[in-house]
Amino acid sequence: MPLGEFDLIAKYFTRPVTRAALGIGDDCALLSPAPGMQWAVSSDMLVEGRHFLPTVSPHKLGHKALAVNLSDLAACGATPRAFTLALALPRVDEAFLQGFSDGLFALADEAGCELVGGDTTQGPLNICITVFGEVPAGQALLRSGARAGDDLYVSGTVGDARLALEAFRGTVVLERADFESTRLAMEQPQPRVALGQALRGLASSAIDVSDGLLGDLAHILRRSGVGAEVQVDAVPRSAALRRRPLAWQRTCTLAGGDDYELVFTAAPADADAVQAAARRSGVPVTRIGTVEAGPGLHLVDRDGRPVDNRFGSFDHFNAAE
Amino acid sequence: MPLGEFDLIAKYFTRPVTRAALGIGDDCALLSPAPGMQWAVSSDMLVEGRHFLPTVSPHKLGHKALAVNLSDLAACGATPRAFTLALALPRVDEAFLQGFSDGLFALADEAGCELVGGDTTQGPLNICITVFGEVPAGQALLRSGARAGDDLYVSGTVGDARLALEAFRGTVVLERADFESTRLAMEQPQPRVALGQALRGLASSAIDVSDGLLGDLAHILRRSGVGAEVQVDAVPRSAALRRRPLAWQRTCTLAGGDDYELVFTAAPADADAVQAAARRSGVPVTRIGTVEAGPGLHLVDRDGRPVDNRFGSFDHFNAAE
Numbered sequence: 057m058p059l060g061e062f063d064l065i066a067k068y069f070t071r072p073v074t075r076a077a078l079g080i081g082d083d084c085a086l087l088s089p090a091p092g093m094q095w096a097v098s099s100d101m102l103v104e105g106r107h108f109l110p111t112v113s114p115h116k117l118g119h120k121a122l123a124v125n126l127s128d129l130a131a132c133g134a135t136p137r138a139f140t141l142a143l144a145l146p147r148v149d150e151a152f153l154q155g156f157s158d159g160l161f162a163l164a165d166e167a168g169c170e171l172v173g174g175d176t177t178q179g180p181l182n183i184c185i186t187v188f189g190e191v192p193a194g195q196a197l198l199r200s201g202a203r204a205g206d207d208l209y210v211s212g213t214v215g216d217a218r219l220a221l222e223a224f225r226g227t228v229v230l231e232r233a234d235f236e237s238t239r240l241a242m243e244q245p246q247p248r249v250a251l252g253q254a255l256r257g258l259a260s261s262a263i264d265v266s267d268g269l270l271g272d273l274a275h276i277l278r279r280s281g282v283g284a285e286v287q288v289d290a291v292p293r294s295a296a297l298r299r300r301p302l303a304w305q306r307t308c309t310l311a312g313g314d315d316y317e318l319v320f321t322a323a324p325a326d327a328d329a330v331q332a333a334a335r336r337s338g339v340p341v342t343r344i345g346t347v348e349a350g351p352g353l354h355l356v357d358r359d360g361r362p363v364d365n366r367f368g369s370f371d372h373f374n375a376a377e
Numbered sequence: 378m379p380l381g382e383f384d385l386i387a388k389y390f391t392r393p394v395t396r397a398a399l400g401i402g403d404d405c406a407l408l409s410p411a412p413g414m415q416w417a418v419s420s421d422m423l424v425e426g427r428h429f430l431p432t433v434s435p436h437k438l439g440h441k442a443l444a445v446n447l448s449d450l451a452a453c454g455a456t457p458r459a460f461t462l463a464l465a466l467p468r469v470d471e472a473f474l475q476g477f478s479d480g481l482f483a484l485a486d487e488a489g490c491e492l493v494g495g496d497t498t499q500g501p502l503n504i505c506i507t508v509f510g511e512v513p514a515g516q517a518l519l520r521s522g523a524r525a526g527d528d529l530y531v532s533g534t535v536g537d538a539r540l541a542l543e544a545f546r547g548t549v550v551l552e553r554a555d556f557e558s559t560r561l562a563m564e565q566p567q568p569r570v571a572l573g574q575a576l577r578g579l580a581s582s583a584i585d586v587s588d589g590l591l592g593d594l595a596h597i598l599r600r601s602g603v604g605a606e607v608q609v610d611a612v613p614r615s616a617a618l619r620r621r622p623l624a625w626q627r628t629c630t631l632a633g634g635d636d637y638e639l640v641f642t643a644a645p646a647d648a649d650a651v652q653a654a655a656r657r658s659g660v661p662v663t664r665i666g667t668v669e670a671g672p673g674l675h676l677v678d679r680d681g682r683p684v685d686n687r688f689g690s691f692d693h694f695n696a697a698e
Contacts, residue, residue, distance in 0.1 A: 083417075083419060083449040083450075083452035083453050083520070083583075083584060083585060084417035084418055084419045084449055084450060084452070084453040084455065084510070084517070085417070085418045085419070086415045086416070086417055086418075086453075086512070086517055087415060087416045087418055088410070088415045088416070088514060089409070089410070094407045094408065094409045095407070095408045095409070095416065096405035096406070096407055097405055097406045097407075097408055097461065097493070097494060097507075097509075098404060098405045098406070098461075098494060099461040099462075099463045099494060099495050099496055099505070099507055100463065100496050101463035101464070101465055101496045101498055101500075101503070101505060103465050103498050103499070103500030103501075103503075104500075105500075106498055106499055106500055107498070128404040128405055129404075129405060131404035131405075132404050132405040132407075134405065140418065140419075140420040140507055141420075142420045142421065142422035142505045143422070144422055144424050144503060172418070173418060173419060173420060174420050175420055175421050175422045175505075177422055177424055177427055177428070178424070178427055179422075179424030179425075179426075179427055179501070179503065180424075180500070180501035180503070182422070182424075182465060182500065182501070182503045182505075184420070184422060184463045184496075184503075184505035186418075186420055186461055186507040188418075189405070191407070193409060196405070196407055199404070262404075263404060264404060
């Protein structure tokens with residue numbers, strides 16, 4: 057007899073709950089932020105063919121499903137505390153569930169983020185996670201705080217996830233080592249949770265790069281009522297991506313998507329403090345441009361010459377993966 | 378050119394946010410409970426063919442998607458405050474989105490529950506809502522508090538949603554008025570939010586009926602370490618259901634599912650207070666049995682004779698709708 061819904065929950069998703077007042081198995085989870093703290097809350101839904109390929113291992117998928125949500129908390133500077141998981145599965149597949157829950161809980165444990173509730177049902181594969189982080193009241197990093205003259209930064213490197221996607225699509229052939237390293241970036245992104253917290257009180261605005269660097273930066277600019285100049289050749293990229301032609305490098309870094317790095321702004325006077333925060337978090341950050349008072353996003357190359365902005369944002373309705 | 382993801386969000390799901398510190402359009406929503414309050418949190422995922430039929434109107438689907446989540450808050454005695462919506466759609470269908478968002482927001486406004494964030498993507502139709510309610514710290518209604526000797530109650534009537542489902546399945550033919558009234562119960566359930574709040578400090582345990590009365594009651598019994606006797610003919614049912622044979626009435630009321638009424642327990646000394654709470658909430662409640670010290674769920678008919686318990690719980694993996 058196949059496992060039923062309640063057996064599934066019990067077998068793969070029930071763990072002792074320590075922080076939430078009440079966890080899986082009641083109608084609601086009960087969550088109390090510490091005094092003076094707010095909850096930062098974000099929901100992301102992952103669909104096969106849109107957010108992951110059918111070839112991904114269940115373990116990596118479990119990691120990624122939580123990682124993209126933790127990345128939203130990172131962009132707010134919040135400390136991960138809890139999450140709910142709603143999961144639609146075509147059928148009860150124990151090998152999938154074992155790998156998925158292992159990957160999910162490995163990252164959850166690393167991030168100190170507890171599963172406190174959720175739902176399982178039969179249906180086309182769909183993973184919806186809602187994540188809860190704590191942030192001191194009034195100190196969340198927002199998209200709306202960038203000011204003219206601020207430096208513009210990005211964490212880590214960007215573009216590898218897109219390069220790997222193109223390799224899966226067959227539009228590029230990579231050497232084995234490059235394929236493996238970029239595939240890891242696509243399938244197992246590392247949310248910049250420690251960096252986000254370290255940037256509280258320092259970054260004037262922040263967002264995580266999920267739809268492409270320029271597209272996500274545009275959200276900051278619109279919300280903040282400012283423009284920016286980006287030095288496109290200063291955008292940090294991996295050795296694997298540096299081996300591709302410059303046009304590829306630019307497309308992957310500027311419009312790649314699925315990077316889960318942080319783009320943020322900070323006053324020039326805080327440049328040393330930003331680098332110190334990056335060192336404490338173990339994640340390098342690179343200055344890639346400047347916030348401008350006038351509107352618009354201006355791209356320049358290493359010599360200061362204008363570069364056409366033909367780099368659209370990834371749109372889950374109008375772009376096929 | 379089709380609407381993109383960001384246009385969709387802007388057109389159908391962006392409204393002024395008054396309560397949350399920050400709403401749709403940043404990486405996270407920021408939520409602060411009032412002093413002394415906890416957040417009650419629940420996530421439910423709705424999939425076509427499992428939780429609703431393709432024939433449902435978008436307006437009613439918008440209502441139901443939020444209603445089933447509000448029902449979880451009701452079962453905890455929490456006051457609805459906010460929700461996130463993650464939505465996968467096969468294609469951008471503006472007629473669907475208009476009806477869906479109208480139905481969703483009509484109930485949200487009635488319940489005082491604000492949309493504070495979410496996600497939209499392309500994929501097989503899937504609706505995942507996470508709902509946030511406030512409850513005074515330590516006062517949430519739980520599944521675990523039932524005590525031997527407590528009275529057992531259910532709100533409203535149960536069984537109509539199942540009867541309507543059977544009519545859609547073609548296993549029963551209903552007169553037009555009965556079809557319409559039971560279809561309304563199935564497609565547009567009314568979460569018992571006011572009753573749940575009125576039962577705080579009064580009910581010793583509570584759960585909402587989503588998978589069938591006896592199946593959900595079994596969760597209370599297991600969590601509370603008790604048993605119960607249920608008078609199956611005392612379970613309240615509609616006039617439409619009373620017109621069916623007794624065996625149908627029992628199956629639909631005891632194992633129907635999708636009722637979204639509250640099952641709860643309370644001390645006999647509080648019987649008058651329970652009825653007063655029900656009157657204040659505008660929802661009748663009916664005593665249907667007694668909590669027992671010994672384990673197990675015993676069914677009796679109106680004459681006190683044992684009735685076989687052949688009424689399984691609805692299981693989203695092992696039952697086809």
